[in-house]
Amino acid sequence: MRWSTYLQIFCVALVFVVGAQGDAAKPECSQNQPQGTDDRLKTLRSHLAQDSNNIHAYIIPAGDAHQSEYIAPYSMRRKFISGFTGSAGTAIVTRTKAALWTDGRYFLQGADELDCNWILMKAGLPTTPSQTTWLNQELPAGANVGADPFLLSINSWSSYEKALATAGHKMIPISENLVDKVWLDKPSRPDAALIAMENFYTGRSWKSKIDELRGQLRAKGTFAIIVPALDNVAWLLNLRGDDVPYNPVFFSYVIVTLDTIELYIDESKVKPANIRTHLELDNCANPHCITVKPYNQILTGIKAISDGNPTGKIWLSPRTSSFAIYNQVKPEQRYLEPSPISLTKAMKNDVERQRMRETYIQESALYCQFMAWLSKEIKSRPANLTEMSADKYMENMRWNAFKDFKGLSFATISAVGPNGAIIHYKASKKSDTKLDPDQIYLLDAGGQYLGGTTDTTRTWKFTPGTAYERECFTRVLMGQIDLARAVWPEGTHGRVIDIFARQPLYQAGLQYRHGTGHGIGIFLNVHEGPGRIAPGVPRYYEKPLSPGMFFSDEPGYYEAGKFGIRLETVVMVKKAKTPYNYEGMQFLDFEVITFVPIDIINLIDLKLMSKEQRVWLNKYNSDIRTKVGPYLKERKWDEGYNWMLEYTKPIPITDEQPPNGNSAYSSSNTVAIALVTATLMMIVNYFNRH
Template sequence: MSQPKSTTALLLSLRAHMQKLKEPLSAYIVPSADAHASEYLAECDKRRAFISGFTGSAGTAIVTQNHACMWTDGRYYLQASEEMDSNWKLMKEGVPSTPSQGTWLSTSLPSGSTVGVDPNLISYNRWLPLREQLESAGHKLIPVETNLIDLVWDNKPSAPLNPVLPLPLMYTGLKIGDKLKAVREKMREKNASIVVLTFLDEIAWFLNLRGSDIEFNPVFFSYVIIKENSFTVFMDPKQYTPTVEEHLKEEVGNEKFVIKNYDTIKEVLKENMEGLAGKVWVSNQANYSIFSVIPKKSIIDENTPVQLFKAIKNPVERQGMRNAHIKDGVALCSYFSWLEKNVSSETITEISGANKLEAFRAEQNDYVGPSFDTISSVGPHGAIIHYKPTSHSDIQIKTNCIYLCDSGGQYKDGTTDVTRTMHFGTPTEYERECFTRVLKGQINLGTSVFPTKIKGNCLDAFARKFLWDVGLDYAHGTGHGIGSYLNVHEGPMEVSWRTTKDDPGLEAGMFISNEPGFYEDGKFGIRIEDIVEIVVATPPHNFNNRGYLTFDTITLAPIQTKMIRVDMLTEKELGHLNRYHKKCRDILGPILEQQGKTDVKEWLWKETEPLVAS
C-alpha cells in the first residue's frame, strides 16, 4: 500500500479559514456528496477525499480546531485506516460504541459553538435533525455558502462538460411526454404545483438523455423543475446542443419547456415561490440550499414520483436489463475460463485481470464502459470490501488463495453488477464452509416469497441467517437497486440491516442485488452477488389479496462448485443451484457457440456439472 496522504498543512490552512469567517467556526463538516447527493463524484467534487486522503465513496469528515474525525461504515474501515494519516481519527459507523456525528459535536465542542457546512452538500433530511440536536445542546448549525475546502485546494479540477446524448426509444420504452403525464397525475393527487428533480439519474431517466460528467455514471449536471403546464431544464448551455434540443422537441409532443443555465436553479425556484398556489414536491435527500428558498408550509419532502417510476422498470427496460445480463454472462465466462487456464503459467495481476475482463465486455453489443471500478482482489485484499487495486497495491492472482471479483458493465440496454469468488488451487475447509454459508444465505434470499410492498429491511436476515448461526456476519447491506443504463446503485429501495425511512417497499419490475458476503481481515473476502428481478409469485395462500412476489435471478455466471461443501446444502438448495446452472448453460451455451467461444463453452459445462447430495 502507498503511504497515507499528509494532511497537516491542509488542516492548518482549513482551520485558519474557519477562524476568518464573520462568524468563526468551532467545527466544519465535509460531506462526501456533491450538490445532487451523488454517490460517485466528479473529480472537482471530491472534497472530503482531498482534505483527508480517504477515497471511499461514503464518509463524512468533521474538523474542529483540535480534532479531525472521519465517520464511515463497515465497507471502508480497513481502507480508511490505511489511507488516512495520524491527524485523523476513524469513527466506525454501525459499531454501537461509536457516537453519531451530532452526539459527538454536541458533547465535544465548547459551550455555544458554531458548526458550519456547505448547504449545497448536506441533505435536508440530515440538516434538520442535526440542527435540532446541536441547538438542544446550546450550539448552532449555519450554512457556509463559500466552500472552505475549495479555498485550500490548489489546482482544483474544473467541472466537467462532457457531451449529452439522447437515448433512443428502443432502450427507454417511454417518451418524455408519457413520463410527464404520469408525473402530473401524481402531482394532482398531492396538490403539488411544482416538482423539483435534483438527482442526476432521475433527470437523465426523465429526459431520456445520458452523459458522462461522473465516471461510470451516464449522467450530466442538471436540475429540472416540473410545473402544471411546462418544465424547465437547468444545464450548461455548452451541453445543450442542437441534437439535445431536437430530441427534447420530438419527445415532449405539445408540452412547453424552457432551458436555463445550471447556476440559476435557486434564483428561478425562488421566483416561483411568489404567488404559489399548491405544494412544492422535492426529495428530502435534496440539498438544504434548495429547501432554504421554499416556504416550510409548502414542502412535500418525499420520494419524487420520478424516483419511483424509474425504480419500477417498464417492459422495454426489463427486457433490456435481461439482455444486458446475458451479454455480461458471456464476458464473465470468457474472463473466468481464460483466468483459470492461464493463472498458473502467466503473471496476471489484479489490474491486468480487471483490464482483461473489460476487454471481454467490450466485445459485446451496446457496451459503453464499466459501471464502477472493478474490485479485483486477491487474498487479504478481498477483506477490504470496496478495494480498488492501484499501482502500489496491485499483486499477482495466484492459485494459493481466494480471488474475489466484483464488477459491472454499462450497456445501452441495461446496467450490470456481479460478484464471483473463486479459488484456482485448493481452498481450505474453513474457506469452503464460509463460502457455503454465504451461498446458503444467497439462495435463501433469492428463493424467498414475500408480500408486495414489504420493505427490503424485512428480508435482510434471510441472507445472514447461516452466518449468524455460527456467530459470523458482514458489515454491508445485502441488496441495492440498480439502474437501467444508469447508476449501479439506485434507490430508494434496498435490502439492509438498516431501516430506510424512504424505502417505498418492493414491487414487481424492480431490480435489486442479492449479495451476502463474509470477510476475514488480513486473510480473504467472500461475496456472491447476483442481480434479481422482482416478479409476481404464486404461493398457495394470498393473505387479504395483498399479492406475493419473489425473485428471478438475471445474472448468468456459474458459482464455483469446488468452493461448496455439498454436505452443508439441503436438497432444496442443491436443486436450486443445479437449476440455476442449467439456466446458464441453456442461455449462454448457444451464444458462446455463435461467437466461436467453444473453449469457454467447455469451461461453462465443466463448472455447471450438476451436484449430487453426498
C-alpha cells in the same frame, strides 16, 4: 406511541441485533504513513478562524450538490481534505481535531488511508459517538458549525441542527465552500456530451413521463416539483451523460410545474442537433415545451417559481434536495416527501425488463470467456498477472466485444487473498498484488450498456480450498440461494427478507457488514432506491419490494488479513405463482437474471447444503447452459463455453444430512425466523390500518 409501533421497532431490532458485532470504534492510523494532510488542515483551519461567522467546526460530506453517491472529481472535497477515497463517509474538522465517520464496508480502508491527523470513527459500532455527539463534547459553549448548504440534504441539515441545538450550538450555511479555498488546483466541472435514449431501451417517451409526474403533483395538491437527483433527471428526460464516473448522468436540475418545464444545464450540452430534436427545443408544443436555463441559475429559478405562485405548494425531496434549495422556497410553500420519480423509475416496464435480461446474458457470457482465460493464465503463474492486469483485461474485453458498452458501472474489485477482506477494495499501484492460485480471488465487476447496468460478483480459488474456506464459501452460497428462493406477501420491505441471506452464516457465528441487496438502474446508477434489502431500522423513504424492481443478492464473508468471499447475482421482483392466495393476497418472488457459474470445484462443501439448495443450484447451472451456452457459441467463445460446461456439471442430490446437525444448516430455520418476522410485521401493518 402506539403499541404496534413498539412492536415494529422490536421486530426490526431483533433482526439487526442478532447480526450486530464488532469492536468499539477507536482512533486509528498508520504511523508509517506520511502526514499528507498537514498543510491542508492548517490552511482550512485558518479559514475557519477568519470566517465572519466565527466557525468552530466545519462539516465536509462525501457527496455533491445533488446528493449523489458517486461524484465527479471536482466534487471530491472530502477525499481532498482527508485522503480517504471510500464512497461513504463524512469528515469534520474543528480548530484542533479532525475526524472521519464511515461504515463497516470501509473500516479497513479507512485505517489504511487516513494519516495520523485523523481519528477514524467506525459508524454503527456501540462505542462510536455520532457526529453530533462528538461535536457537542468537543466544542465550546455556543459554538458555530459551518457547512456548504448545497452539500447537505434537507434531512441531513435538520438532523445536525436539532442535535447541535441541544448543546447550544448553531448550524451556519457558508455560501463559499471553505475546502474550495484550500483546493487551488481543483478540477473544473465536467462537460461531456449527452446521449438521447430511444424508446427501444426506455419503453416510453419523456413526454409520457412528464404527464405521469404532473398527475402525481395534482394528486398531492402541489403545482411544482424540483428534481435535483441526477439519475432522476436523466430518467425523466430519456437522456444520459458522462459527467460522473461510472454513472451515465449529467449535471442538471429540472423544475416541472403543471404548465412548464425548466431544464438547468450548461447550455452547450443541448446544442447538438440530435439533442435539440429529442427534446423538441425548436418545435415544441405546450404543455411539453422545455425552457433551457444556465445550470448556475437554479436558485434564481426556484425563487422565481416560488414568487410566481405564492400560495402554491412546491414538492421537495428531503433526501435529494439540498438545504440551499430548501432555503429558496417559502416555508408555507414547502411540501416535503420523497420524489415520486424514484419509485416509478425503480419499477421497470416490460421493455426495460427485457433489455436487462438480454444485457445480463451477454454480460454472463463475457464473464465465462474471461474466467476461461484467467483460469488458464493463473495456473502458469506469470509474473505480470496481477489484480490490476486482470481488471484491465476484462474491461478491454467489454470494449472489444460489445458496441453498446459505455463504460464500467463502478470501479472493479479485483482482490486476491487479504485484499478481498476490504469490502470496497480498489487495486492501486501501491497495493496491486500478484494473483496466486493458492489464494482466494474475489472479482466484483460490472458495466454500463445501453440496455442495462450490470453488477456481478464471484469468488474463486484455483486450487482446493481448505475445509474452513469451503465452509465459509458454502454458507455464503446457501444464503444467496435461500434469498433467491424466497416468497413473500406483496407490501413486504426488503429488511424483512434480509434474514434469508444471513441465517446460514449466523448459525456458524459469522456475519458481514453490508447490505444484502441494492436496487439497480437501467443504464443508470448501479445503486438505486427506494427499495433495499438490508437489516436495520426502516428509513422513511424505503418502499416495499415491487414487481419490476431489480436487486443484487450479495451475501459475503470477510476475514481481515486472510480472504474475502462475496457472491452477487442480480434478481428481479415478480409476481409469484402460488397454489393458494390467502384472502386474495398477492405473493412475490425473484426471477434470476445473472447466469455466471459458481465455484463448485474448489470452494463448495456439499455436506452443508440441504437437498432443496442443491436442487436449486442444479437448476441454476442448467439455466446457464441453456441461456448462456448458445450466446457463447454464437460469439465463437469456445474457451468460455468449455469452461462454463466444466463449472455447471450437476452436483449430487441426496437426502443424507451431516451428523447431529452441529455444522449442518437446516433451511427450515431460516423459513421459521423469516415467517415469524414477516407475521409480526403483518400484524403491525394490520393494526396500523385499523
